[in-house]
Amino acid sequence: MANQVTATLHISDLVLQASPVVQAVMLLLFLASLYSWYLIARLYLGFRKAQQQDEHFQKIFWSGAELSTLYNNAQLNSKRHGLEDIFYQGFGEFLKLKKRHAPLVQTIEGTERILRVGLSRDQSYMESGLSALASIGSVAPYIGLFGTVWGIMNAFIGLAAVEQVTLATVAPGIAEALVATAIGLFAAIPAVLSFNHFTAKSEAVYSDRALFSEEMVALLQRQSFSTTQDAE
Incomplete structure (x- = not known):
């Protein structure tokens, strides 16, 4: 009996046996998770390339060119x-x-x-892409919770027709409902962590570029002032 319950509670079986609404929620969250990882990879490569290009240009700029x-x-x-x-x-x-x-x-x-x-x-x-990551991180847990609530509701409706309720009859319905919340957290946690990480990186890059702009303006001002004095 224990082996039968264990087999029934396999994750793949829970997903396949879930109601259409819960399956739709799981699919939506899975696609959101894939999209968030795509954004994470794109942002990582973009920030790394931006920092390398900025460092290269600053070296040329301050080399006396x-x-x-x-x-x-x-x-x-x-x-x-x-x-x-x-x-x-x-x-x-x-x-x-x-x-x-x-x-x-x-x-x-x-x-x-x-x-x-x-x-x-x-x-x-x-x-x-940062705003999309923030949206996934904030909304995914609630979508997963909706799938869980819907699944538990269906599970209890199904129990109304059963004369004798046992753990074997209750566990599969509740377990398949909780899978939706688990997938929602799986999509949300990396999105939130990545959003915070790339937001901090963005602020650092912006500070470096703003500092460069101020130094560039000061350099142009000095050169213009020197040219004016020489002309006089």
């Missing part, structure tokens, strides 16, 4: 991202304002504004 040369190289790179793209947008605005003979204060303010816009745009591109 001419800013005009860096700008021309960035212009030829149609797939530029991160600091290279932020630098390209900021320095391009600086050159435009300087060509119009705008005052130094107006030139610096315009450059800072474009740099902030570039920071926000690149940050939004890099963080795409």
Whole structure:
């Protein structure tokens, strides 16, 4: 008898014997889990690539290379991202304002504004997928709980037609209902942990890029001031 109950309570059997609503919930949660792992892999690769590209560009930038040369190289790179793209947008605005003979204060303010816009745009591109992870992490347990409640309700409705209730008759229905909650937690926990991890990484990358933008503005300001003094 014990072996029969054990065989009945195998997870694959519980999933196959569950009601259509509970099976639909399980399938939805399984697909959500697959999608969350896809987002986790994409975010991991994206952040790693962004950090490598930023470090590479900063080494070139602070090696003493001419800013005009860096700008021309960035212009030829149609797939530029991160600091290279932020630098390209900021320095391009600086050159435009300087060509119009705008005052130094107006030139610096315009450059800072474009740099902030570039920071926000690149940050939004890099963080795409975080909101979906947050949604999966917050909603999946409740979807699993709904499947569990529905399954337990069906189990008790089925027991109404049974004259003698034993553990063997109660356990399968409750067990198959609890599988939905387990799958919901399986989908939610990695999503929540990854969301927190990548949010912290995003803040760190943004801080580094914002610091670079401030240093770049200070460098342009010094160079413009020196050029003005030499002209006088």
